[in-house]
Amino acid sequence: MEFKNISEQDSKHDHLEKMSTTKLLKAINQEDQTVATAVENILPAIEKMVDAIVLKMQSGGRLFYIGAGTSGRLGVLDASECPPTFGVAADKVIGIIAGGDHAIRHAVENAEDDGEQAFKDLQKFNISDKDVVIGIAASGRTPYVIGGLDACNTAGITTGGITCNPGSPLDVTAVHSMVAVVGPEFVTGSSRMKAGTAQKMILNMISTSVMIKLGHIKGNKMVDMQLSNDKLVDRGTRMIMESAQLDYDRAQELLKKYGSVRNVLNHIGIC
CATH class of the missing domain: 1.10.8 (Helicase, Ruva Protein; domain 3)
Incomplete structure (x- = not known):
């Protein structure tokens, strides 16, 4: 499939600085409304990913997210919410961001450009073929993520990818590829917007569905939640x-x- 760098295409909107606040908000909201449809279009791919994770975790495996920048932060966020919400141990769902924990709050220069570092980071957790690794990159071409998944594939570790560009290196590398085509951003190239929203939605779907299928919900209630406040x-x-x-x-x-x-x-x- 030909790589289409849709996330970097020019916005459908122009002269943003001349818009009133009302027009800005309405235009952003109109763009955001397209995200749910883009995610709906790839539900079969998300389903396959969820089922693969459940099988691994039922056998004692773990779920890892790897990413850089906004994508990495979204992975860390989703992972960090699993213990309090579902009562699972903190080492069952793990988010890793290029540049380490410092990068959660601060940009780390060139961290995403190292194609070998992600697998080194994963090895600190004794990663094995019992586990699942999902790479997250709106552009689908982040070396940190691509290199990590490529090494995982070689090691026989189940891989998934969340991106917004079809035919991207991430789309090609991930065994379970989930490509939500949300189109150009309202602010050209600002993938923290629609692409980030799509990634968050997909991560919510994955972790929530996995935890339900693993038995951490009864009826519709979080019976295993931590009583932290x-x-x-x-x-x-x-x-x-x-x-x-x-x-x-x-x-x-x-x-x-x-x-x-x-x-x-x-x-x-x-x-």
């Missing part, structure tokens, strides 16, 4: 109230005693 304790209490037909005080008493909604529901024979 008063809001979540209250949410857990209300889940127990609803499921076990208990009053608030008794539900909270049990939650604090057993430490999680799942443990309480197991104790009273519901979960």
